[in-house]
Amino acid sequence: MDITGIKQISVSLSDEVLDLNDTHRMTKIKHVAAPLSDKNVLDLVCGDMVYLSGVIYTARDVAHKRMLQAMDEGLDLPFDINGQVLYYVGPCPARPPRPFGSCGPTTSFRMDAYTPALLDRGLRGMIGKGRRSQYVVDSMKKNAAVYFAAIGGAGAAISRTVKKAEIVAYEDLGPEAVYKLEIVDFPCIVAIDSAGADLYEFGPELYRK
Amino acid sequence: MxxxxxxxxxxxxxxxxxxxAFDLGDPVEERIRAFAKREESEFGKYIFGQILENIDYARNEQIAxxxxxxxxxxxxxxxxxxxxxxxxxxxxxxxxxxxxxxxxxxxxxxxxxxxxxxxxxxxxxxxxxxxxxxxxxxxxxxxxxxGGGSENMGTLKMLLPSQGLNGIKEFVLQSVIDAGGNPCPPIIVGVGIGGSMDKAAYLAKKALTREIGLPNPNPDYANLEDELLEAINATGIGPQGLGGRITALAVHIEYFPTHITQLPVAVNLNCHAARYAEILL
Missing domain, CATH: 3.30.360 (Dihydrodipicolinate Reductase; domain 2)
Incomplete structure (x- = not known):
């Protein structure tokens, strides 16, 4: 799948960003399609602000554990992971008629131990919050993958970007089941790119007094 | 009776x-709005904008x-x-x-x-x-x-009385630095000092129930709150840990008399979605 085009909007970031009714007047938002192509991944640079659209899958602690068990046993994963983006989230139940409940990111490092095996298998992107271990960054460089930070604690607004949700595996896990999500303009920031540049590293350095 | x-x-x-769950109280929202104006980083401003939009949307739609x-x-x-x-x-x-x-x-x-x-x-x-x-x-x-993200970053240490004020400052600051982006900054930092091990942990949590930004009535502790807030906001961690001027919205300290051999300090962090409600029956 190709990149859907990068829209450059040249409005400088000042107080407009806080204008609740006009959140699209943001600078440098890249519109990116999921699943990710090679070109998508390589074009994304640490610090890019992104609106992600397309299909992504949710998975967190126990779903990761089960996927790795399946791989160990030589079984298929519940979906073709090649090129896919995993979103670390455990949503609220959906209040009808909404397709999905509140759904902000969970802390990513709990998934670190499982991540290199999935990257080796074709996983190209992850969405979560917080830092990753060095061995995850190394595996991302090796496999050309990208890590997006979504905004923790903004789960209600994020749920607006989910247009459709269906459970594809591990329904017994409730909020931890694997969902296939169709998203439009899901807001996130490239925290670690495929070259290993890490915004969690140099972002705070810029503002340390 | x-x-x-x-x-x-x-x-x-x-x-x-x-x-x-649905309606972040006015004091927290106003505090976020006020601190957003002081953020200098591009990501930080963007994140503050998203946080404020989220508060509004959750309240209007009555979702979490x-x-x-x-x-x-x-x-x-x-x-x-x-x-x-x-x-x-x-x-x-x-x-x-x-x-x-x-x-x-x-x-x-x-x-x-x-x-x-x-x-x-x-x-x-x-x-x-x-x-x-x-x-x-x-x-x-x-x-x-x-929430788990912020609760998991809590810390407690039984300091020696000789470590005193500096020991407390170092411990609180290091706890916030180690937590980084995980507790969803901008955070509220609850600190419990004194009592016993369990009492300090309780006070750190209780400190998070105080209306945001109200100082401790004891001026010594109020000054310590100000000093810690300034030091925390000089770390550069910033909104969501991606770098910026605003890492914390407030530091609240609660204290209690303690044993002659002890100086317990507990730190309980709360995320920017600092949800709280109360009722008197």
Whole structure:
């Protein structure tokens, strides 16, 4: 799948960003399609602000554990992971008629131990919050993958970007089941790119007094 | 002696669960808005904008501000001249939580056993309940739904009295630095000092129930709060840990007399979605 085009909007970031009714007047938002192509991944640079659209899958602690068990046993994963983006989230139940409940990111490092095996298998992107271990960054460089930070604690607004949700595996896990999500303009920031540049590293350095 | 029906208590707790989950209180929202103006980083400004939009949207749509609707922490002050009839207090409080988390489509996140059987209880009970017997015949219930991201970053240390003020400052600051982006900054930093190990941890949590930005009435502790807030906001961690001027919105300290050999310090962090509601029955 190709990149859907990068829209450059040249409005400088000042107080407009806080204008609740006009959140699209943001600078440098890249519109990116999921699943990710090679070109998508390589074009994304640490610090890019992104609106992600397309299909992504949710998975967190126990779903990761089960996927790795399946791989160990030589079984298929519940979906073709090649090129896919995993979103670390455990949503609220959906209040009808909404397709999905509140759904902000969970802390990513709990998934670190499982991540290199999935990257080796074709996983190209992850969405979560917080830092990753060095061995995850190394595996991302090796496999050309990208890590997006979504905004923790903004789960209600994020749920607006989910247009459709269906459970594809591990329904017994409730909020931890694997969902296939169709998203439009899901807001996130490239925290670690495929070259290993890490915004969690140099972002705070810029503002340390 | 005044009497109150346990069903009345359950009803009140159900409403508190919904209010806290959907509607961030005005003081926190105003504080976020004020601090947003001081943020200099591009990402930080963007994140503040998204946070404010989220608060507004959750309130209008009556959906959870954050999907981690937390462990329910209840602070319950029971007047000694009040009689509860129709059922026990703890049962009534948990019944309210059960109903609130079902009717509000809130996430149920409690495991029945921490080690051997981490099975979801399915209704977000039991709540963590702190009761205190107080003068009078009223019942005050305060709810602090606490998400895992921030709670997991809490710390406690039994300092030596000789480590004093500097030891406290270093420990609090290091706790915030180690937490980085995980507790969803901009955070509120609750600090409990003194008492015993358990009392310090309790005070750190209790500090998060104080209206945001109100200083400790003791000027020594109020100054320490200011000093720590400035030091924390000089770390550069910033909104979501991606770099910026605003890492914390407030530092709240609570203290208690302690043993001659001790200086316990506990740090309990709260995320920017600092949900809280209370009712007086």
């Amino acid at each position: 005044r009497e109150i029906q346990s069903s009345h208590i359950s009803d009140a707790v159900e409403r508190l669960c919904l209010k806290a 501000i954050c999907q981690d609707t937390g462990s329910v922490i209840l602070f319950v002050d029971v007047g000694q001249d009040l009689h509860i009839s129709g059922g026990d207090l703890i049962g009534a409080l948990n019944e309210g939580v059960r109903r609130g988390y079902m009717s509000g489509y809130l996430r149920k996140s409690i495991c029945s056993d921490p080690v051997f059987d981490r099975k979801n209880t399915g209704d977000n009970t039991p709540a963590v309940i702190h009761t205190e017997i107080v003068a009078g015949d009223r019942l005050k219930i305060a709810i602090l739904p606490k």
